[in-house]
Amino acid sequence: MLRQFPKSKMFESLQNGLQSAWKSVRGKGKLTEANMREGLAIVEQSLLEADVSYSVVQDFMGRVQEQALGQKVMQALDPGQQLIGVVRDELINLLGPVDSSLHLKSDTTVLMLCGLQGSGKTTTCAKLARLLLDNNVQSMLVAADLQRPAAIEQLHVNGDKLGVPVYSEPGAKDPVVVCQNAVKKAKAEGVRVVILDTAGRLAIDQQLMDELSLIDKRVAPDQVYLVVDGMTGQDAVNSAKSFNEALELNGVIMTKLDGDARGGALLSVKHVTGVPIKFIGTGEHLDALEPFRPEGMAGRILGLGDTLALVDEVRKIVDEDERQKWEEQAKKGEFTLDDFKLQMEKVAKPGLMQKMLGLLPGAAQLQEAMAGADSAKEAKRFIGMVNSMTPQERRNPKVIDPQRRARIAQGAGVQAQEVNQLVKNYEIMKQMVTGMANAGMGDRMRMLNQLKDGALMNPGAKLIKAKVGTGKRLSTEEKQKMKKLRERELKKRKRGGG
DSSP: OOOOOOOOOTTHHHHHHHHHHHHHHHTOSSOOHHHHHHHHHHHHHHHHHTTOOHHHHHHHHHHHHHHHTSHHHHTOSOHHHHHHHHHHHHHHHHHOOOOOOOOOOSSOEEEEEEOOTTSOHHHHHHHHHHHHHHTTOOEEEEEOOTTOHHHHHHHHHHHHHHTOOEEOOTTOOOHHHHHHHHHHHHHHHTOSEEEEEOOOOSSOOHHHHHHHHHHHHHHOOSEEEEEEEGGGTHHHHHHHHHHHHHHOOSEEEEEOTTSSOOSHHHHHHHHHHOOOEEEEEOSSSTTOEEEOOHHHHHHHHTTOOOHHHHHHHHHHHSOHHHHHHHHHHHHTTOOOHHHHHHHHHHHOSTTHHHHHHTTSTTHHHHHHHTTTOOHHHHHHHHHHHHHTSOHHHHHOGGGOOHHHHHHHHHHHTSOHHHHHHHHHHHHHHHHHHHHHHTSOHHHHHHHHHHGGGSGGGOGGGOSSOOOOOOSSOOOHHHHHHHHHHHHHHHHHHHHTTO
16 A cells, blocks of 8 residues: 655645635636725735734735736736735745855854754754754764753764764853853864753743843844744744743744744744744755745745745755766656666655655645655656666667566566556656756746646556556456546546646
8 A cells, every 4th residue: 555645734724715715816706896805805804814813914904906907917917916916025025035055254153043842953953963964064963951851862863963063061050151161162172063952841930041142132132033843823922932031043944844833933933923934844854944035934824835945945955966977868758667767766765756846836736736646766667677677778778678677577566557657757857957958948847837847747647556466457448438438537627728
């Protein structure tokens, strides 16, 4: 039985509500102020249901209404698209501007992370260290959460995974002294960045704020970031407000946005506190931390995709030398089954394909189409088939005749028609890769946006789809009946635009 892909819940209800608003406007024969207001009312209700702060919704909707009821939108050829554009622009204004730079100094930069227990603060410290490593910057993690021995152990475990030093003092009682000693050691050893993991509490209390204020005063960190759980809604906004009053935060890192986050905290924090979101956590793995981009997040909320984030994901799995090599080969039309196999191996990591799909335009539909598929398992079947081929067959699949196909299938433990499907998908990928290599940036973007309508993303043309026997042969009459049903279904889809 195939494993079900976990469908991303991030902003799902908000996306659905906004889609209803666009449909309400598109469905009208003639656009009037009355039916435009109807669409805007759905937008407002969707934001409130997503737990966005009431004051934020009122301010946001005031600006959207002013734009949406203007002459430019009301007289547009496609008012639905114009309304989406207005909402997108105002979402970007609400979320930004954001400076995701850590403002590293020429010597040692000290970053202080704080937050409530359960927000993912300790893991985020390690994620930040990983992000720095990806940019060739060495850091030191400091275990200053003396309230929780498990946090100290967790930091050491993650530090070992990354090869990043962790400073701790067994039996220490004063977190201020621990932080001071760690910074002194880091400066002596020429460490570029020190990341302080400070104490958390289940709830905000005066003792916690006093301790953090003392570290802030005595250690004088260059940047102070609050880590908040994006799934806690307005509680996250309230805690951000309290922490900012005590510490004057430089930014917020919002975690758990891969879960069932309704979006209220994300859309409210900047407006209510004045503190920008600098990074977001999108998974449990240590590489699941990304700089926050208002434009990209607005695109994700509206189902328009986040192409820059997708490019970042590709860069993580394909280094620059490989990319240049593939680019040169693709321009010459050289893209073999061995190249195809290498790409499949890189994207077969658990959850990676689903994450990349989530960054494409029409993400919800793509993830729906891929529901029930197991990308890692299917990729292994692909790889097994390619490994069963001779070097000549990998270079030129056209030589694969029925006898060769039977041999490859037997060697890979699959059915013969699956080898046919592999070759078909390879040909589609080859056309796309060589086409992109010889296209300009604008054409590449168009091809990427059209990917969701192509055969590789079509639920009726999944990467591996073996035939399942019915247990009996069909009569001529039964075959005719099934043919008529298929034709009827095809006509119905065409009428519905599908």
